Amino acid sequence: MTRFQLCPIASPSNRMVDILPFSRRWVMKRNCAGASAKKGTKSSWVTIWTGRAASKANNSANTPVAVNASSRSEGRMIRLLRGAIHLTIRPASPISQSRFGVEIFSFRAHILHMSIFHALLTDRAVLRIGGNDRIDFMQNLVTQDVARPQNGACVMAALLTPQGKLLYDFLVYVEEDALLIDCEAAEAEALAKKLSLYKLRADVTIEATDLHIHALWQEDGLPCPPMSEFYEDPRNDGLGLRGFFSASPDIVLPEKSADDWHANRMRCGVPQGAMEMPPGGVFPLEYGFADMQAIDFQKGCFVGQEVTSRTHRKGSLRKKLYPIVLSQAVGASGDKLMAGNGDAQRVGGELVARREMLGLALIRKDAKTEKLTLNNADIAIL
Secondary structure, three states: OOEEEEOOOOOOOOEEEEOOOOOOOOOEEEOOOOOOOOOOOOOOOEEEEOHHHHHHOOOOOOOOEEEEOOOOOOOEEEEOOHHHOOOOOOOOOOOOHHHHOOOOOOHHHHHHHHOEEEEEOOOEEEEEEEOOOHHHHHHOOOOOOOOOOOOOOEEEEEEEOOOOOEEEEEEEEEOOOOEEEEEEHHHHHHHHHHHHHOOOOOOOEEEEOOOEEEEEEEOOOOOOOOOOOOEEOOOOHHHOEEEEEOOOOOOOOOEOOHHHHHHHHHHOOOOOHHHHOOOOOOOHHHHOOOOOOOOOOOOOOOOOHHHHHHHHHHOOOOEEEEEEEEOOOOOOOOOEEEEOOHHHOEEEEEEEEEEOOEEEEEEEHHHOOOOEEEOOEEEEEO
16 A cells, blocks of 8 residues: 655644546645645655646556655655545645645546546346355356455356356455345346255245445546455456445445446456357356456366366467447447458458457467458457
């Protein structure tokens, strides 16, 4: 965690604040000793740059940057990790820069400058798995090691066929006395019935809940700062945070639709649900499940383990899922991508899903570096 001391307003003791990462051009200054501090002293200015302001500091990677004149090398450039920065103090009003040498805006203004959004994911449902045998029960079925995460942790998992093909993908949230399954709403009942077939005499309960999923994310695919009652989506940092709620939470953030969240998901290259991965029709490794840490190859047995582990060991995948951008909003799931030019064109993959000009495509490895088109629209891999 990167922390900066801010000069107090009425208290002699310095307060600590974790600076938010910004996705807009933004400059923040602070001076712990007030306006009288001199350059080069211990309490000199700190400036945080991102976006265009960062590029002016020769930061081509567009990474948040701090210049700390009190460091050993005066004016040295210091990079800050976006995912490790969050706000712990929420000023109620701006602090006078002229009086204290500090410029901080309210929490609401801070969040707006970060361009963080929230949405109710109406296409998701939550199952609750309870009982004394819940961990062993799930451990023998799914691809993830559900015994490892501590309370409050979230992992991605999947249930496969004995032949190693995907049936259901979901997230598992570990509570003290239960496992919460964040799954596709349209498949929740079928998933519950499938799990019940394996229950036999185990002390396990499987029930639907009235919990709703709310998501937070940044528009540019950057990680969100940690927030109470939300957990990190384990599939990709750009998917932000998720939370379970029985009633709508009081969130002071711009609201977006579930479609907006799905567009961001596609931009991150994350597939989800039966529409994009027909049950019993796809192999999880081709769809990036290893990259999303949805499969623990060290945990031991799970349904479909033999085929999945053998494919992983051999590294014999010929196709892989990629996020793409099309030059035109054309194509439907299953349409073929063409690789190459003119008469030398050949099938290079297929479209998995599309929202406007964003999409997911399963592309052959030997075609990835060639020119790709779909219905005469050019394709760029993100």
